[in-house]
Amino acid sequence: MKTNSQKYKWYKIVFEHDTKAGRLFDEILLGLILMSVAVVMLDSIQQINNSFGRLLLTLEWTFTILFTIEYLIRIFLTPRKSKYIFSFYGIIDFLSIIPTYLSLIFAGTQFLIIIRVIRLLRVFRILRLVRFTMASVYLIHALKHSREKIIVFLGTVLLIVTIMGALMYIVEGPESGFDSIPRSIYWAIVTITTVGYGDISPVTVTGQFIASLLMITGYAIIAVPTGIITAEMSREKAKNQGTRVCLKCSNTDIDTDADFCKKCGAKINQGKQ
Amino acid sequence: MKTNSQKYKWYKIVFEHDTKAGRLFDEILLGLILMSVAVVMLDSIQQINNSFGRLLLTLEWTFTILFTIEYLIRIFLTPRKSKYIFSFYGIIDFLSIIPTYLSLIFAGTQFLIIIRVIRLLRVFRILRLVRFTMASVYLIHALKHSREKIIVFLGTVLLIVTIMGALMYIVEGPESGFDSIPRSIYWAIVTITTVGYGDISPVTVTGQFIASLLMITGYAIIAVPTGIITAEMSREKAKNQGTRVCLKCSNTDIDTDADFCKKCGAKINQGKQ
Amino acid sequence: MKTNSQKYKWYKIVFEHDTKAGRLFDEILLGLILMSVAVVMLDSIQQINNSFGRLLLTLEWTFTILFTIEYLIRIFLTPRKSKYIFSFYGIIDFLSIIPTYLSLIFAGTQFLIIIRVIRLLRVFRILRLVRFTMASVYLIHALKHSREKIIVFLGTVLLIVTIMGALMYIVEGPESGFDSIPRSIYWAIVTITTVGYGDISPVTVTGQFIASLLMITGYAIIAVPTGIITAEMSREKAKNQGTRVCLKCSNTDIDTDADFCKKCGAKINQGKQ
């Protein structure tokens, strides 16, 4: 694909974000996605569905057709078609338009509602736009570097809730809502994370004592992931002063004289933190 | 306005905080605001309203007249009148006195209660006094520098609650209270923030499993804003040792030999952290 | 008082903690206090009170007499009697023995329960023992240095809950439990601190939207006190490496060649962090 061709210009507008037109395209698309999600939401409210059902259906079809056109344009413009189609966003783009068409063939409200909601995954596109700001690159890096510790932490939490859940199943029994080990584990998660719905809560003295231990555990160990992330971020902050980041693949290993990313070949602009 | 005139002396007392008389004026005003808010609060309690309604009405009118006098004095003293009137605090000062006068013209208790509460915004004045301590300048700076990362974080949280809310709407359905996507999103926010009212809570096994995932997500990602703010504060602390801050506009870019702020022209005193 | 006299030896045992005998005395006393609190607790449970009421009453009188003896010994041993009697722990020591004697004169269960509980303040003595470990000195220092920022933070939280509470009183009204501004503020505190009892919860769409905002606010700003304390602790940690602390008055301004505290004259041992 020649870099001066008309197709390349459009490719840059639709797929990239560093030109004025490309940014405008993204903003309009983001607006349309948000509006289409709003329509799905409003449609789920019974009173609104009863009054404005017809209008919402029309809007839904309008958005579906617009997104279909966008999807076809993306396939037409991209040089390596199969790569786009089977990429994460390619699949979401496809899944977000297919339910409305399917609703023509298959009747039955229950099924329709399910496929309609898949379209909500379109919101992930917002994430795609957001991903390219330095701030999110920075956050994702801190999370990535702490991955191992976070897994160890979550594993320990899962172990605690499993044992405590099983224990409470024995201690409290089905009368207070602890009617199976999985449900007791659900209760333990509700408690250790300090959510505390109160749909299931201990009534015996022993149960309330064990619950108290679990609560204090949850209250104290929240410090652990916070400590992990904070230590990582402080380090990242100290290290990353003035480094450059590839906005395409998030690679931070960029030589000071580099103009293109070593890993994906994207042009590199001086990043601002 | 001459700096030696009587009017300028009063201007300093009413609008500024660096003289003894000015501080006294602020403290008296703060006391009056707190008392007037207390009257509004007590008035909202049915039993107290029944017994002391007359006394509270008298007090309300007393405060309204005092604040009206204060408002008129401020307009009289300030050299650029329109600037004060249309400033944030000018508008609040006006809105805080108008409801009581309006209650003379428009009857109907429900309506009165609504306008009375606007007066509570007067409490923001407390913030104005507080704003000038170094501690709050320090906190606001840390928040400002982390703004981008906090927006990315909140965006991600909103995305998660939208998708999870929609998913739970499908999984649980109207029987367990998930009767529309917006209401399910409300539930997801209640859950991810670990508030957990329990007014809506999942009853199916699948619903409880998804809820558990959401709780653990909420429990783990609370570490992210904490990490952001902490890293920023540690950096701020290291950097700000011995720097000076303009108490008028919070500008911290002040040369060591400066006597006046570069941005707003206010006199600068050596700030103590 | 001569430092070699018998009385001084006993004074050191009863009031100080740096001898073996003194530590043993404190440990026995701590054990007695915990047991007496346990008796008060068990006595409050209706079933236990019915079955073991007599035994618990005997134990209560035993503890009261032991603590009375301890109180009289303390008065006898201390050189400046009035200083001890009117000190914080002197008053608590007195208040913790008086209710049982008063119960002989004044009958009426309700009144008795109230005065019994005052005795629980004796638990603060545990704090007195704990206070002398380096760990708590370190924690108290970090809290003291962050005092101003914590006040600003709490002030902002109070302002938010007042305004949000008043707003919810208007929006939701008495039907959903928001029947006065103070109660609505109570709800706002339950929500912003992520406690979420669910005794009062919004039912209207507007109310649930405002509640969502308040929850996310609470979820995000928890980062602020954490950031304050963490930054302070990191700094404290870096600074305090190898410093010495007076175990009597918590003074940390101790010269490297000092053997006694400048402020209270207590002997200084090399503190270990």
Added chain:
Amino acid sequence: MKTNSQKYKWYKIVFEHDTKAGRLFDEILLGLILMSVAVVMLDSIQQINNSFGRLLLTLEWTFTILFTIEYLIRIFLTPRKSKYIFSFYGIIDFLSIIPTYLSLIFAGTQFLIIIRVIRLLRVFRILRLVRFTMASVYLIHALKHSREKIIVFLGTVLLIVTIMGALMYIVEGPESGFDSIPRSIYWAIVTITTVGYGDISPVTVTGQFIASLLMITGYAIIAVPTGIITAEMSREKAKNQGTRVCLKCSNTDIDTDADFCKKCGAKINQGKQ
């Protein structure tokens, strides 16, 4: 035991984790443990027990026999048999197989459920596998070094909930669920940890005011353990760059030229953080 013997090879597979075969053995065992726990969980759900009770019983016996074989192999292979049998995991291994055999002799479902759940402790084996990653060594170290401060913190929290619980017992009384001091303390723990079930919640104005104070306390002091852990982790991170850790006993005091651990004699590989 000769290091080239067949028995030693098997010993390394069963007890150690640094060979390919040893890791495979651990992974298969972990899989079996998780499946056996899943069987216990499913068995506790009434509907599943009714339909698949026979299948679950067969699976339970299969797992029990497999774990019995594993236990006997471990005893056979280990050179110091009594050391293994009375070690923490040796006891758990034994306890995890005995309940199923006991169920043949002793009938009565209630008793059976209790002993079945002990088997869940087998999940701790997962921890044993995880323990050998650097990430958990790092976390455990940070927790160990902060032990004292965490104890002081938890002690203060316990003191606060005891006094507040007793206070609420007086203020609210049995009508609102505060029917004994231990139950009021349970409520105080539910509140200070921000769990907030709502099974017990204050109804009087005084009670709600005290509860508000407790909530704000809980909300603010969560910063303390977080600060402790974070400060420790930041320090640990700075210090531990490039240090080596014994994967057997977690000892970090290893000389740069050491090939074996000073404390347990295990071979040391260069650890990667």
